Amino acid sequence: MEVQKMSNGHHDLSPDKSPESGFDALENITESETFLHDKTNGATHFTDFEGKTSFGMSIFNLSNAIMGSGILGLAYAMANTGIVLFVILLISIALLSAYSIHLLLRSAEVVGIRAYEQLGNHAFGTPGKILAGCVITLHNIGAMSTYLFIVKIELPHVIQGLMELPDDYNAWFVNGKYLIIIVSVAIILPLGFMKRLGYLGYTSGLSLSCMVFFLISVIYKKFVSVCPVEASKNDIFVNESIYNSADTCEAKFITVNPQVRDIYCQSYYQVSFWLYFKPNEFNFLFFKSQTAFTIPIMAFAFVCHPEVLPIYTELKNPSKKRMQNISNISILAMFVMYLLTAIFGYLTFYAKVQSELLEMYSKTDTLMLCVRLAVLVAVTLTVPVVLFPIRRAVLQLLFPDKPFSWVRHISIAVCLLFVVNLLVIFVPNIRDIFGFIGATSAPSLIFILPGIFYICIVPKEQEPLKSRPKIQAMVFVALGFIFMIMSITFIIVEWVTGMKSIGPH
Known part of the structure; x- marks a missing residue:
């Protein structure tokens, strides 16, 4: 150079x-x-x-980073909060996420740094750099593992459904352990070898298109399905086995559960694993509360902070205003998708909607099998976007002064995917591990680090500590610490009380 x-x-x-x-x-x-x-x-x-990445491609990448598997649980969240309360919560969380990104971009603007790790270095020296790099690495490894667990569990069912194979059919191509290796080697790894995150704008666009197809299908099913209470067992549109004659099809605008305080801050990864692997036992783990888990799912619905600065780095004609506009548009687009999915999913199944929306539809419905496949494609194409910040963090921590090397670039990607695949394949109960990671890393990335960086980096001459922006940032950081402490406390209480921990097997 x-x-x-x-x-x-x-x-x-x-x-x-x-x-x-x-x-x-x-x-x-x-x-x-x-x-x-x-x-x-x-x-x-x-x-x-x-940077050479266009405004539109940057929106695709950031939107893909925001879009998570939690979208499948939002209809259940609406059922347990009511339509009005759900909309208020979703708007509030979207605004908090946009504010958090503003803090990051403002800090980057002051010092001209567009790397999370180097912001930590500027604020606290080497310890800050190490802390930021480790938090990003742990959080994104957790996210990658969650996505690949979804592939491991759901892809065999999709293949069996499309090929009309019996559930007990035993072959290597319906074995989730083999399938995640094939997906990782054939799809994720080649995309992870790309030199620039901006190139993934095309795959991010495909991923978002798959989720749009999912949304359109959910809306369509609302208008072709009868009320689930009135549906016969021959209805191909819904899974009749989950209903009983006492259910009613009536939308609730506000639903308040007095046990919300019991599990207010259960971590994102704990919730995600229960959504996908043991949704029917979800109430047992969380003290039979149905409303409270919706808050952490919605709180992390807009997590994209490790990807913001790498996308900013590759943006053509970069400026804080331009990147903030990208963030705002991405958050708004995902807000609309989340809201429409929740509303139409809820108004299709009402109070009987389950924590994983796709489970509500018949497995013999060809359209919904295609939708499941589309969701798997979207999840798979999100993994390379998540991989880039991890590799950048590793390079910052281990090889900060080394010139670019293809060997190093490829080796880190291979090692990361190898470790994640090992976790997904061989760890029998990984929920608690990633529950703890999610309880510590996610609040740090969303609330704590952006706020602390802003307070330390923005000069006191520009904004004194007693100024309104600095006070707002302090409150934001305090909220993050409260969230983290409560999350960790509930995890420790669960371990100490010996509550049975059932995870993916």
């Missing part, structure tokens, strides 16, 4: 002289050289990397 000294004392990257210089800066950024910025007319001009 060639760096030229400019007359104003800053360094100028010269992509014309070295075609790999931009990517070198992206993968092996060091604060002493590349995190230099030039301010012209009050605007920060970054010189660490010349």
Whole structure:
């Protein structure tokens, strides 16, 4: 990478002289050289990397990072909160997520740094850099494992349904352990080898298209399905076995459960695993409360913070306002998808909607089998987007001053997927492990680190500690600590009381 000294004392990257210089800066950024910025007319001009990803592709990537498997549980969340309360909660969480991204971008604007780990280094030195890198690594490994667990559990059922095979059919191509290895090697790994996150905008667009197909199908089923209470057992649109004659098809606008406080802060990963692997036993684990789990699912519905700064780095003509617009549009788009999915899923099955929406539909319905396959495609194509921040964190922690190397680039991706596959295949009960990771890393990424970075990085001359923006950031950080403490407390109480922990097997 060639760096030229400019007359104003800053360094100028010269992509014309070295075609790999931009990517070198992206993968092996060091604060002493590349995190230099030039301010012209009050605007920060970054010189660490010349991004080439368009505005639209950046929206696809960030939207794909936001879109999570929790969308399948939102109809159940609405059933347990009521339509009005659900909408209020969803709006509030979307606004909090946008504010958190604002704190990150504001900190990056002040110092010209567009890497989470280097923001930690600027705020607290090496310990801050290590903390941020470890938190991102743990959180995203948890997310990757969750996605691959979904593939492991659901893909065999889809194959059996499409090929009309019996449930007890035993062959290697309906064995989830083999399938996740095939998916990882054939799809995820090649995408993970790509040099730039921006290239994944196309696969992110396909992933989002699959989820749009899922949404359209849910809306369609609402209008072609009769009330589940009135449905006969021959109805191909719904799974009749989950209903009884005492159920009614009446929408609730507000539903309040007095036991919300019992499990207010159960972690995202705990909830996710129960949604997918033991939804029928969910109430047993959480003290038979049906409303409370909706809060953590919605709280993490807009998590995308580890991907924000890498996407910002590769953005063409970067600026805080431009990236904030990308974030706002992505959050708004996902808000609309979440809301429509919840409303139409709920109004199809009403109070009897289950924690995993797809389980409500008949497994003999060809359309819904295709929808299940589309959801699996969307989940699979999200994994490479999650992989990029982990690799960047590893490079920052272990090889901060090394030039770009294809061997290192590929090796890290292979090792990460190898570790995640081992976890998914061989660990019989992984829920508690990732429950603890989710309880610590997710609040840190959403609330604590963005707020602390903002407080430490933005100069007191610009915003004193007693200014309203700094006070708001302090409250935001305090909320994160409260959330984390309560999450960890409930996990420890569960372990101490010896409550039976049932996870994916």
